[in-house]
Amino acid sequence: MFTLGACPTAAHAFGEDNDHTSPGPSGGASGNTLNAGATATSVTVEQVAGGKSGTSGKGLAPVDPNWKPPACWYEPVATSKQVKAATDQLKKTPNENLVPVTPSLSWGQQLMVDTFEKDKSPSDGIKSYKNFNLGKDGKFWRGVVNPDMEDDPEAYNCQEILFWQDAGVLPKIANAPTPKVLASYAYDKIKVPDTKVELKPEATSKVNLPTWVWLDKGTFEDVKVRAELPGTGLWAETTAKPVALHLEPGTGDATTFPASGDCKINDDGSIGTPYTKGSSKQDPPCGIAYLRATDGTPFQMKASLTWEISWEGSGGTGGDLPNGTFDGTQAIDVEEVQSVNR
Structure with missing residues (x-):
């Protein structure tokens, strides 16, 4: 039997942005981004010019009411060793501390072992790996939900199972990160001075x-x-x-x-x-x-x-x-x- 579970969404990590708190230890890969919640992103945001004095802490309202920032995207979350460590922990405590493999889905021992250690795909369309790709240069990637858009219907469109990308190579899939995705995400982080004339x-x-x-x-x-x-x-x-x-x-x-x-x-x-x-x-x-x-x-x-x-x-x-x-x-x-x- 294998175990499925819903991915926890209570923990948040937000890089260097103080809008969100970092997650505490979680699961087999204690404290790293692999076992963080769906909204745990590594994107860092910094206001580098202007608006530093007299700001209200509020952002801009887009003139176009239909425009919105990206609801989700993919980003690197774990090394081969971290995925192995999480899986090894599952072997010690089966059916506990499930590993998030998408923003909404976590896997237990058998699926993690078969998919990432034994190179046995659980179903068509899911990529499997032999021995966690240890020794290869790269990271495993996973979908991330925009922390400010958890209730948006599109927030859980990034449902590709935890997948490998070689170092220096960006994924060629829908909702892959791009400079425009980052620019649009930063839009909501702009803080301007109070408008007092x-x-x-x-x-x-x-x-x-x-x-x-x-x-x-x-x-x-x-x-x-x-x-x-x-x-x-x-x-x-x-x-x-x-x-x-x-x-x-x-x-x-x-x-x-x-x-x-x-x-x-x-x-x-x-x-x-x-x-x-x-x-x-x-x-x-x-x-x-x-x-x-x-x-x-x-x-x-x-x-x-x-x-x-x-x-x-x-x-x-x-x-x-x-x-x-x-x-x-x-x-x-x-x-x-x-x-x-x-």
């Missing part, structure tokens, strides 16, 4: 007189995140560049400048134009005119910054990903006055 007047505006809105150049800089899959030579850097600001007054009784509420980035990296004395009655290139006063409850002006996303990766690869947005709200009080001197 400069205002004049700052907190209290006047009915029918424009509130000027702007962002000084250098306030927002490009943000770059690097993702790597160790042992494969694969890497990608995903860059977010601010390109536009959209204003929503927080009430229908207001006029935006421009009428669309979309304020573009200037050539010097700034947005809008800072208010200067004597400009109170001019239409700002970026701003809002409120048409009625608040009654003790401030309007919640929302400023949404659009970030253009591009990436480059190993092997001279690169391209674009859907733009992302990040917004913030600022309270605006509006007073009714007869005349104002600024």
Whole structure:
């Protein structure tokens, strides 16, 4: 008789990313990635430029609602010696500490021995190995579920049984890791600064007189995140560049400048134009005119910054990903006055 079991998914490992904790000892290959849970990935993610101060800890929202990062991929998880050690442990404790061979399936003693030691395939389409491929240069690979997408129906599409890849050779199968996979995965790890704009007047505006809105150049800089899959030579850097600001007054009784509420980035990296004395009655290139006063409850002006996303990766690869947005709200009080001197 042989034993099957569901692969545990409670333990997490996430390389050098602090979003997830590392797994404790598990099974025969105590503590290594072979016996880690389905979401244990070796991919490392680091924000290497921009957005390091004043970040909210939140990521970007893709403009395209249908876009999403990869739900799963394959990566190296164990050496020949580690697979042998896990199998040897099963011989000592049959039917315990099953070895995960896919994100959702674990094998017991007989299947591990027959498949990885005795070169007896358990069924058509499953590759078998003699003596765990000991002495060969390479690693066994397995599917990994994106830790942030465990509930996605596509998260368990990477169901190839634990398989061997020679060193320096990437698998040629669906959901194999690529620089674009890493770039897309890094998309969700981008942390941008809170979107807080400069205002004049700052907190209290006047009915029918424009509130000027702007962002000084250098306030927002490009943000770059690097993702790597160790042992494969694969890497990608995903860059977010601010390109536009959209204003929503927080009430229908207001006029935006421009009428669309979309304020573009200037050539010097700034947005809008800072208010200067004597400009109170001019239409700002970026701003809002409120048409009625608040009654003790401030309007919640929302400023949404659009970030253009591009990436480059190993092997001279690169391209674009859907733009992302990040917004913030600022309270605006509006007073009714007869005349104002600024």
